[in-house]
Amino acid sequence: MNRAYLDWNATAPLRPEARAAMLQAMDIIGNPSSVHAEGRTAKGIVETARAQVAALAGCEPQEVVFTSGATEAAALALHRGLDVVYFSEAEHDCVYNRANGLAHSVYVYPREGGLHADDEFSYRSDEFDLTEGMFAIATANGETGVVEDVTRICGFAREAGAAFLTDAVQAVGKIPFDFRAVNADFALLSAHKIGGPKGVGALIVRNGVDVIDPPQGGGQEMGRRSGTENVIGIAGFGAAAKAASRDLQDGTWDRVENLRDNLEAALEDAVKETIFIGKGVARLPNTCCFATPGWKGETQVMQMDLAGFAVSAGSACSSGKVKESRVLRAMGYDPVTASSAIRVSLGPTTTETEVMGFARAWSDAHSRWKQRAA
Numbered sequence: 001m002n003r004a005y006l007d008w009n010a011t012a013p014l015r016p017e018a019r020a021a022m023l024q025a026m027d028i029i030g031n032p033s034s035v036h037a038e039g040r041t042a043k044g045i046v047e048t049a050r051a052q053v054a055a056l057a058g059c060e061p062q063e064v065v066f067t068s069g070a071t072e073a074a075a076l077a078l079h080r081g082l083d084v085v086y087f088s089e090a091e092h093d094c095v096y097n098r099a100n101g102l103a104h105s106v107y108v109y110p111r112e113g114g115l116h117a118d119d120e121f122s123y124r125s126d127e128f129d130l131t132e133g134m135f136a137i138a139t140a141n142g143e144t145g146v147v148e149d150v151t152r153i154c155g156f157a158r159e160a161g162a163a164f165l166t167d168a169v170q171a172v173g174k175i176p177f178d179f180r181a182v183n184a185d186f187a188l189l190s191a192h193k194i195g196g197p198k199g200v201g202a203l204i205v206r207n208g209v210d211v212i213d214p215p216q217g218g219g220q221e222m223g224r225r226s227g228t229e230n231v232i233g234i235a236g237f238g239a240a241a242k243a244a245s246r247d248l249q250d251g252t253w254d255r256v257e258n259l260r261d262n263l264e265a266a267l268e269d270a271v272k273e274t275i276f277i278g279k280g281v282a283r284l285p286n287t288c289c290f291a292t293p294g295w296k297g298e299t300q301v302m303q304m305d306l307a308g309f310a311v312s313a314g315s316a317c318s319s320g321k322v323k324e325s326r327v328l329r330a331m332g333y334d335p336v337t338a339s340s341a342i343r344v345s346l347g348p349t350t351t352e353t354e355v356m357g358f359a360r361a362w363s364d365a366h367s368r369w370k371q372r373a374a
């Protein structure tokens with residue numbers, strides 16, 4: 001059975017450029033902290049990748065701190081000394097769970113068209129000393145694809161005297177992202193979301209800002225993240241970032257967006273009661289989150305898997321848990337609808353044949369479900 005991979009927001013297939021860079025890095029002996037020729041060669045690989053990631057994220061190379069992934073990056077930025085953290089109920093678990101454990105957590109609720117900073121934040125701003133606080137808002141949501149106006153929200157945080165963190169994991173490489181233009185203090189990145197290897201990511205730290213409680217060790221990554229750098233993974237990350245920059249420039253994601261729109265038209269034509277989350281507002285070009293109330297998302301995922309299509313029922317970090325989507329519940333959807341949603345996410349190598357094949361398979365499965373439910 002030929003399979004179609006339609007779960008790019010969970011992880012993107014490894015790019016050929018990343019694979020080649022990693023294979024080449026495997027032959028490098030040196031530790032990047034060593035001063036001899038072998039060490040300098042390894043260091044050169046790391047610094048080349050740092051520049052490549054910086055070019056994609058719109059920051060300076062010295063602002064890129066390599067980590068084991070976005071989860072570690074979030075832990076470095078969301079430190080225990082924060083007085084208050086304003087964060088959305090739609091944040092990824094690596095931010096949501098970390099922020100929940102801090103002294104004062106203030107929830108703000110996502111809407112179909114994104115957050116409204118003036119409404120959501122101002123009514124609580126007098127209760128805390130925001131100069132010792134942080135706003136943590138994702139640039140784009142991985143389940144729904146909804147894109148936030150983080151530049152405006154960051155401006156609100158700046159007026160309040162708070163720091164600003166944005167989870168840019170899903171946005172970077174799919175839509176233009178400019179760390180400097182957002183004016184954030186921190187941003188989270190993950191290599192495997194852009195076709196790099198799993199197990200490597202980055203925390204972008206604005207010049208003049210620092211990590212409050214870095215792990216103790218050898219002082220690598222400018223003292224912000226100790227531990228010998230994952231040279232092989234970082235090489236793949238850099239190569240993937242360079243390729244992702246090329247995709248943004250050559251209009252690759254415009255083609256993906258057209259595929260997504262064609263998919264939604266086919267699904268809507270087949271099942272009129274389908275609810276498309278975030279349709280009509282700013283979204284990632286590849287993301288289609290939709291629900292048919294009453295038909296469990298987990299059931300749909302299993303049926304589509306058997307039919308040869310890899311899709312998901314939300315964030316990959318939450319898959320396998322039979323419960324409604326926390327993100328959709330926070331957006332105001334009822335429990336039945338929230339537990340009936342699935343996500344199809346496309347990528348540069350996705351084809352029209354795969355997309356239309358999924359639409360037919362899903363429509364057939366829906367017809368069988370309706371017959372059993374009648």
